[in-house]
Amino acid sequence: MQIDEPFYKVYFKAEGVVFIVVVNGIDVYTNDKGGPITLEIPINQFVRSGKNKLELQLHTRGDDNVLSLGDSAYIDLEYRLYTSLDDYVILNKLVYSARNEKQGEPFKSSSNKGQYSIKDHKLIADNSGDYEVSEFQLTVDKENYDNNYLYHIVTMPAPFPEWKFLTGDPIPDPQQFKTKEEMIDGLVGAPFNELKKIHTALSNKDINSIMPLFKERNDEMDKAFYYESGTYEKLLRESFEENYKKGRILKDLDINVAMPAVSPGKTIIQLGADPLIRFHNESKSVFIKYDIFFRKEGDKWIITR
Secondary structure (H helix, E strand, O other): OOOOOOEEEEEEEEEOEEEEEEEOOEEEEEEOOOOOEEEEEEOHHHOOOEEEEEEEEEEOEOOOOEOEOOOOOEEEEEEEEEOOOOOEEEEEEEEEEHHHHHOOOOEEEOOOOEEEEEEOOEEEEOOOOOEEEOOOEEEEEOOOOOEEEEEEEEEEOOOOOOOHHHHOEOOOOHHHOOOHHHHHHHHHHHHHHHHHHHHHHHHOOOOOOOHHHHHHHHHHHHHHOOOOOOHHHHHHHHHHHHHHHOOOEEOOOOHHHOOEEEOOOOOOEEEOOOOOEEEEOOOOOOEEEEOOOEEEEOOEEEEOO
16 A cells, blocks of 8 residues: 555553653653653654664653552553554554553563555555564663663655754763763854854844754755645744744843753754743743754754754
């Protein structure tokens, strides 16, 4: 079954577990509180044609390094391929259950190793199929609080070019720097200078000068979601202009809060626990935030998402 414009999404329902969903080394969602949640997120902008690593990271809690926050804790994680607006197939599913953990089998997977085809919106075994699922893998990080990492490698066709962040230069681990000053000099300073260019231009209402900085991000997002070329640039420009029309205030830029968050695959970085480029109204009851992610290419820091 040929799917002209596939939509890949990750769906999860969880309670009582702290986890990160990772696609090809990119953190696409983090639940660091363990509260109940049900959510579906599009991931076209992170998948590739070929091998894709689809990963669930479960983080332990407390002195005993336990995975669950109670006997009823669980997570169901599905990687879905929508074959039409309402129909989807589950490429693979990872499940953790505290109840099953007590029985010695905390993890389960719905997809067995093998090749598959999609027919009538269903994934069926087929030795000549276009989709291949690896064996379910589990690793326990003994040096990092016994965190559990579960993943499949799913090989599949996708109508996208190779996203540039997937082959970007590796970004240093922030933990390798002994002091904040060393981290600013060795990691944070260069991408922060790119944010300063954006901030200065926005302060001067000079949108035109910074739109080229978002070209890679805008072009790849258009392709990921089948938009006409120029759509994401238009949407971003209109969003900036709307802030001026409504008299919103651009928050000052502060390198002291520009703590780096590097993706698990070490391919992209975001500065600040909260986006550093953001506008607010006078009462600070409305905030318009711009998530900006960089990749590294030699000495360049390029906005990629």
